[in-house]
Amino acid sequence: MNPHTVFLVLIVLGAVWTACWAAVLVSSRRTVPFERLEKSETRIRITLLAGFALVAIVLFAVTLRWLPFRESRVAKMGAPHTIVTVTGMQWSWALSTRQLPVGVPIEFAVSSRDVNHDFALYDAHGRLLAQVQGMPGYTNHLVYVFPAVGEYTVRCLEYCGLGHHTMSATITVTDR
Amino acid sequence: MTAAERPVSTALLAPDRSNGAALRASMAYMVAGLGTVLLMGLLGLLMRLDQAGMLVISPAWFYRVMTLHGSGMIAAVLLAALGGIAAAVSATTPLSARALWIALVVYMTGNGFVIFATLVGGFGGGWTVLYPLPEHGIVWTLQAALAIYAGYFFVALGLLLFCVHILFAMRRAHGSLAKALAWRFLFSLGRDKRDALPRPVELIAVVIAIDGIAAAGAGLIYLVPLFAQASGAITTVDALFAKNFVLLFGHTIANLSIYITAGLVYAALPAYTGRAWPTSWPVAAAWNLIIPLMLLNYSHHLYADFAQPVGLQLLGEIGSYAVALPSFIVTIIGALALIYRSGIRWTVAPILFALGLWGWVFGGLGALLDATIPVNQVMHNTLWVPAHFHTYFVLGALAFALAYLWSILDALSGSSERRGTRAAAWLYGIGGAGFILMFFVSGANSVPRRFAVHLPEWQVYARIAVPFVLLLALSLAWLSWDLSTRFGSAWRATRRPVVGP
Numbered sequence: 001m002n003p004h005t006v007f008l009v010l011i012v013l014g015a016v017w018t019a020c021w022a023a024v025l026v027s028s029r030r031t032v033p034f035e036r037l038e039k040s041e042t043r044i045r046i047t048l049l050a051g052f053a054l055v056a057i058v059l060f061a062v063t064l065r066w067l068p069f070r071e072s073r074v075a076k077m078g079a080p081h082t083i084v085t086v087t088g089m090q091w092s093w094a095l096s097t098r099q100l101p102v103g104v105p106i107e108f109a110v111s112s113r114d115v116n117h118d119f120a121l122y123d124a125h126g127r128l129l130a131q132v133q134g135m136p137g138y139t140n141h142l143v144y145v146f147p148a149v150g151e152y153t154v155r156c157l158e159y160c161g162l163g164h165h166t167m168s169a170t171i172t173v174t175d176r
Numbered sequence: 177m178t179a180a181e182r183p184v185s186t187a188l189l190a191p192d193r194s195n196g197a198a199l200r201a202s203m204a205y206m207v208a209g210l211g212t213v214l215l216m217g218l219l220g221l222l223m224r225l226d227q228a229g230m231l232v233i234s235p236a237w238f239y240r241v242m243t244l245h246g247s248g249m250i251a252a253v254l255l256a257a258l259g260g261i262a263a264a265v266s267a268t269t270p271l272s273a274r275a276l277w278i279a280l281v282v283y284m285t286g287n288g289f290v291i292f293a294t295l296v297g298g299f300g301g302g303w304t305v306l307y308p309l310p311e312h313g314i315v316w317t318l319q320a321a322l323a324i325y326a327g328y329f330f331v332a333l334g335l336l337l338f339c340v341h342i343l344f345a346m347r348r349a350h351g352s353l354a355k356a357l358a359w360r361f362l363f364s365l366g367r368d369k370r371d372a373l374p375r376p377v378e379l380i381a382v383v384i385a386i387d388g389i390a391a392a393g394a395g396l397i398y399l400v401p402l403f404a405q406a407s408g409a410i411t412t413v414d415a416l417f418a419k420n421f422v423l424l425f426g427h428t429i430a431n432l433s434i435y436i437t438a439g440l441v442y443a444a445l446p447a448y449t450g451r452a453w454p455t456s457w458p459v460a461a462a463w464n465l466i467i468p469l470m471l472l473n474y475s476h477h478l479y480a481d482f483a484q485p486v487g488l489q490l491l492g493e494i495g496s497y498a499v500a501l502p503s504f505i506v507t508i509i510g511a512l513a514l515i516y517r518s519g520i521r522w523t524v525a526p527i528l529f530a531l532g533l534w535g536w537v538f539g540g541l542g543a544l545l546d547a548t549i550p551v552n553q554v555m556h557n558t559l560w561v562p563a564h565f566h567t568y569f570v571l572g573a574l575a576f577a578l579a580y581l582w583s584i585l586d587a588l589s590g591s592s593e594r595r596g597t598r599a600a601a602w603l604y605g606i607g608g609a610g611f612i613l614m615f616f617v618s619g620a621n622s623v624p625r626r627f628a629v630h631l632p633e634w635q636v637y638a639r640i641a642v643p644f645v646l647l648l649a650l651s652l653a654w655l656s657w658d659l660s661t662r663f664g665s666a667w668r669a670t671r672r673p674v675v676g677p
């Protein structure tokens with residue numbers, strides 16, 4: 001999922017909403033008796049309810065195919081080629097390796113030594129690609145296929161105290 | 177017929193004026209809440225200036241300010257909302273002014289602890305006080321963590337007292353809670369009208385009181401093991417358990433503000449449009465549905481916790497979509513219908529109500545996108561998250577709360593606003609929209625939330641946001657000034673004895 005696409009969706013939907021809202025505000029300069037509106041109000045409500053319910057159901061069904069959890073990703077991407085153990089701690093990351101192959105599923109087994117952290121992968125253009133929480137007492141498994149060779153940055157996306165924003169690491173992805 | 181020809185009474189003061197004392201307590205909630213908002217807003221400006229690289233503060237101070245701003249704002253907006261709903265129901269549901277004042281004192285005690293913990297104790301664990309960070313802060317002490325817990329305890333307790341009082345008062349006024357929730361009318365699909373129906377704002381007060389009790393309960397369930405652990409009685413608390421409860425508490429308490437202030441739209445907008453907004457069947461159905469739905473979607477905060485049972489993850493998504501439907505279809509559409517071709521005069525209160533409608537929906541769109549699990553993978557804990565909730569706080573709950581306080585002054589002060597003040601209300605919209613849009617843009621560019629130091633390539637977003645925040649500050653100062661000149665006479669009006677029969 002590309003965040004810019006999501007932003008575009010927000011702007012388009014937001015613009016539609018803003019236009020409707022503005023139209024209602026402008027309409028208020030004229031006056032009609034309220035009784036005359038009530039029937040169409042019910043009709044609009046039923047139409048919108050049906051429309052939105054439909055969109056929600058479709059969206060939910062689509063989501064089910066794109067779950068980020070381990071089983072769903074393994075089913076889609078295949079069994080992990082390499083497993084990387086990741087431990088978050090205030091305020092650094094320990095990775096069992098920082099050299100990884102391109103184009104194959106990698107499994108990050110993420111946990112924490114102290115407080116909650118969040119293992120987030122950024123590409124060289126600063127785009128967030130995938131993330132999973134590192135929690136004390138749990139190991140979360142993030143499966144990810146690096147699309148291209150190059151440098152990737154790990155950042156912490158769960159606030160963990162004073163050094164939170166400094167908690168980063170690099171991963172180098174190479175051809176096999 | 178124009179709006180002016182068909183007055184719909186706001187009925188703030190009961191005919192026998194018996195609710196004057198309750199109204200004064202409610203106004204104290206609103207003024208304390210909005211005053212705190214102004215102070216916390218300055219802290220917000222400070223953070224955005226820091227992220228812009230324009231006024232750099234140390235990371236330790238940034239995180240302390242962030243924690244105080246977050247918890248202070250959540251508490252302040254909620255307080256203003258509670259005051260509004262108490263005022264709105266008090267004319268027909270007698271409330272005890274003493275109970276309201278006690279709850280306020282308890283609540284403000286909590287705020288005192290939070291201020292103390294952050295400004296003096298150095299606590300900077302974030303408003304979510306996510307276990308085990310408060311007790312593992314390294315740069316602050318366990319005492320500071322205990323102080324913040326104590327603060328949350330008193331805020332939760334104050335909320336609990338308030339909500340319990342509302343439920344008792346509603347039961348007394350309507351005979352039973354089922355009647356106050358219009359159940360007979362609801363379950364007979366609107367045919368059985370034997371019970372006198374509650375006004376929408378009364379029904380909403382019951383709904384939020386029930387969810388308020390649930391939220392306060394979750395907060396207390398969260399805090400008990402933490403106190404036990406801090407005192408050495410138990411060694412650790414399960415991190416996932418803690419996270420579920422703290423978010424059930426935090427998410428619900430944040431949501432409460434929005435739903436409460438939506439109730440204020442029902443209470444005050446009709447008077448400005450000259451149209452009635454009665455408890456129709458859709459209104460009764462939507463708000464009864466909100467009771468369970470408000471508690472079901474908190475788990476969209478835990479999508480990145482892969483250890484969370486998948487069922488709860490999916491529930492988070494379904495719950496998030498579901499709760500949007502009744503609010504949009506009934507409340508938003510209902511409010512727009514009230515405005516549509518109504519001949520309304522656009523003074524400050526209706527402008528702020530309209531801005532609130534805009535922000536509630538726009539923020540909701542941002543929230544729904546982020547509640548979609550694959551989207552959340554790339555948006556979680558970026559500035560997209562503060563973007564959506566600032567939208568429906570600044571241009572939602574807060575706009576509604578301000579509008580409602582304004583409507584109280586319109587109704588009670590006997591004077592009207594200065595002509596030019598409506599410009600301040602529109603400015604509020606422009607400043608707010610620019611400010612929140614830059615949060616969304618930052619989120620879409622993967623800028624993390626809660627970073628004291630922003631990379632040079634991120635600073636540009638904060639730089640663009642700053643002038644908009646200044647506009648917001650200007651408009652709030654302007655509105656507050658106008659408010660302050662009319663507040664005294666409204667306050668005194670609640671004391672005026674009944675004249676004539």
Ligand code: HEM
Pocket residue numbers: 213216217218219220221223224242243245246247249250253302303304562566569570574624625626627645648
């Ligand atoms: C008045 C203008 C406001 C400004 C300029 C402002 C600014 C900010 C900024 C810059 C942050 C830090 C974002 C980050 O890097 O994570 C923040 C966080 C936050 N703000 Fe505001 N804000 C404003 C109003 C509000 C309001 C009305 C609320 C109402 C509830 C609010 C609630 C919060 C919360 C809960 C946080 C998160 C704190 C945390 O992460 O612990 N803000 N705000």
Ligand SMILES: [Cu+2]
Pocket residue numbers: 116117118156157158159160161164165167
């Ligand atoms: Cu962190």
